[in-house]
Amino acid sequence: MIVEKNYIEQDCPSDVFMKVLKGKCKTTLIVLIKKGINRFGEMKRALPTISERMLAKQLDELEADGILSRRVFAEVPLKVEYALTEYGETLYPIVKEIRRWGRIHQEKHLKINL
Numbered sequence: 798m799i800v801e802k803n804y805i806e807q808d809c810p811s812d813v814f815m816k817v818l819k820g821k822c823k824t825t826l827i828v829l830i831k832k833g834i835n836r837f838g839e840m841k842r843a844l845p846t847i848s849e850r851m852l853a854k855q856l857d858e859l860e861a862d863g864i865l866s867r868r869v870f871a872e873v874p875l876k877v878e879y880a881l882t883e884y885g886e887t888l889y890p891i892v893k894e895i896r897r898w899g900r901i902h903q904e905k906h907l908k909i910n911l
Contacts, residue, residue, distance in 0.1 A: 818895075823858075826844075826856065836878055
């Protein structure tokens with residue numbers, strides 16, 4: 798790889814990537830939504846350790862980053878569904894691998910600490 802002498806990287810691409818995924822359960826939310834668990838209440842039941850406020854914050858951040866889309870139905874009670882955007886779909890295989898590696902790492906450390 799040839800890098801120009803005067804090249805200055807403003808933001809490390811991997812840091813930008815990590816900033817998008819940083820947060821409570823963001824990768825899990827992406828997987829849940831991909832699997833069809835796309836309503837707030839369903840996600841809350843699937844993630845009992847996350848508060849409603851934190852869940853809403855993480856969903857808002859993923860939407861702001863263009864990973865998720867939010868669709869509001871004009872019904873009573875209000876119905877909201879989340880979906881991966883086309884852009885978010887490109888992230889899914891990476892998230893899947895990160896989670897796989899995380900499980901391997903957890904198991905490794907469990908064996909070491911036993």
